[in-house]
Amino acid sequence: MGRKPMDHPDGVETRGNSVRVRFTWNGQRRSEPTPYQPTPKGLAAAGGLRARVKELIRLGAMTDDLYAELFPNSSYNLDRKTPTFGEFAQVWLDSRDIVEGTRDNYKSVFNRFWMPAFTAKRIDNITSSDIRRVVSSIAWESPGVRRNAMDKLSSLMGAAVTDGYNARNPCLSMPRAKLPKRPVDPFExxxxxxxxxxxxxxxxxxxxxxxxxxxxxxxxxxxxxxxxxxxxxxxxxxxxxxxxxxxxxxxxxxxxxxxxxxxxxxxxxxxxxxxxxxxxxxxxxxxxxxxxxxxxxxxxxxxxxxxxxxxxxxxxxxxxxxxxxxxxHTYATMCLMANMKVGFIANQLGHSVQMLLSTYAKWINSTSDWAELNKL
Missing domain, CATH: 1.10.443.10 (Intergrase catalytic core)
Structure with missing residues (x-):
């Protein structure tokens, strides 16, 4: 006995293992693929998507950007003004003046952690909540890997703010992970x-x-x-x-x-x-x-x-x-122990004075500890 055919909501059709929705926009009849499976639940979800699309069209709220978000696999040419995350990330990375090794590192981080979740999502529609959900779903190898991935995403989202696509950087509401600093271990x-x-x-x-x-x-x-x-x-x-x-x-x-x-x-x-x-x-x-x-x-x-x-x-x-x-590190600490000027040492090492002070604070203090104690 054959299986009873499933009921399809109005404007919903199945093609093989895919479900499509039909509607009219800007005087054109459209048939768009959805991410749903041809199951009763999938067909009902597709019907709900079509109803939402028709309501947006009726209210005059449908735009090319919103259309691209609802149907990221659309074959129609759209005049979008706001890029997707994937599009913006590619242009942003190509425009950066960085060495090839750094560029490869950025690509690896984005492809591994952020592209699977945000590739087709419009850059201005990515919220802090979206990012939190992705972060919580990943089994991070270490706090350092997580912090590196978040820093790179924050840089990209900050550029989206500068370019006028986003009103704010959604990464800023998430505290930056604190990592134990690798200790400096010079030779005597x-x-x-x-x-x-x-x-x-x-x-x-x-x-x-x-x-x-x-x-x-x-x-x-x-x-x-x-x-x-x-x-x-x-x-x-x-x-x-x-x-x-x-x-x-x-x-x-x-x-x-x-x-x-x-x-x-x-x-x-x-x-x-x-x-x-x-x-x-x-x-x-x-x-x-x-x-x-x-x-x-x-x-x-x-x-x-x-x-x-x-x-x-x-x-x-x-x-x-x-x-x-x-x-x-040995050279730096020998210079400090010899009471050389901090500015000179920083220039020799190619550091900022602030970086030198934070990295070698232990040795800066040790050069004058006893002299300070003798004042007592």
């Missing part, structure tokens, strides 16, 4: 000296470049990506300066640095000594100061190349393992 000056001496002792031939690399890292304070991208042409031996204007991001040269502001780093005797060693090991026509010994590239693409030499030295010396980036 004595540890740094032992590491450098150990490397010069155990690395011979072309591999001695890595001993020079870490001597320079400990006594110049450059970011690792900046140091690996440093060229001989950017060194002024007489003025003892290094012009920092590029970095390496994901193995590729980037003609800008993290803070987007180039700077000149003054070089002390130890940094100059490292450069002398590097020059003695450089091949004719070498462009970059620190080149990998295997000749795989003109510059060291990743810190994994230098990591094995660094960790091997720590193991030999019995020094607690830390990141290579802590060489930069």
């Amino acid at each position: 000056r004595e540890e740094a000296e032992r590491i450098i001496a150990d490397m010069y002792q155990h690395l011979t031939g072309p591999t001695k470049i890595y001993a020079a690399y870490f001597e320079f890292a400990f006594f110049s304070g450059m970011r690792p990506g900046e140091q690996r991208a440093l060229k001989w042409a950017e060194l002024d031996k007489e003025k003892r300066r290094a012009h920092v204007c590029r970095g390496i991001v994901k193995g590729k040269l980037c003609e800008r640095i993290k803070t987007k502001s180039v700077r000149d780093v003054l070089l002390n005797d130890r940094a100059m000594n490292a450069l002398e060693v590097a020059r003695s090991l450089a091949v004719d026509g070498a462009e970059f100061v620190f080149a990998p010994v295997d000749g795989s590239s003109e510059f060291i693409k990743s810190d994994s190349t230098t990591k094995k030499y660094f960790m091997a030295s720590l193991t030999r010396l019995g020094i607690r393992r830390r990141r290579q980036y802590d060489c930069r």
Whole structure:
């Protein structure tokens, strides 16, 4: 015995596994797909959608923007003035002056967390409640991942406000997650000296470049990506300066640095000594100061190349393992302990004074703690 056909509300039809609604707008007969299934419940929902559409048309409240929101898969050409989230996100991201690695990070975050929920939704119709629902539905890997995703969404929604699409940024009503700051873990000056001496002792031939690399890292304070991208042409031996204007991001040269502001780093005797060693090991026509010994590239693409030499030295010396980036922190704390001016140190590191004060507050205080106590 055949199944009894389901009753269809007026203006609702099924085509295969899809449900469509029919109506007339602007003198044209329309047939639009809906997200509903051809079940009694789905057909009833489609009937309710059609009734809402007809009421909006009757009241003269239907616009192209609203039509696009109700029927995101419409095949009709619409003269929309307000973009969808997906459209705005693409244009906004394409217009940003950011490095490729940062652009890829933005794409990954949007595609993973926000596009599934908001792609077809008009940018000005996304509310704080909408965002809260999405946030609560995601099993976040960590507070840091959640905060990063929210920060990027807030930047985009802020741009929508600036462009006049939104009256306010819906992310602002959601408090920004507080994260524990990763502690700065520099080496002691004595540890740094032992590491450098150990490397010069155990690395011979072309591999001695890595001993020079870490001597320079400990006594110049450059970011690792900046140091690996440093060229001989950017060194002024007489003025003892290094012009920092590029970095390496994901193995590729980037003609800008993290803070987007180039700077000149003054070089002390130890940094100059490292450069002398590097020059003695450089091949004719070498462009970059620190080149990998295997000749795989003109510059060291990743810190994994230098990591094995660094960790091997720590193991030999019995020094607690830390990141290579802590060489930069070591330089900063040595400068602070030597009572150098905070402004000078900030310029050397490419930091703002505020960032320097917040990052290295412990060492700034320690330089004067006993002097302050002695006033008592």
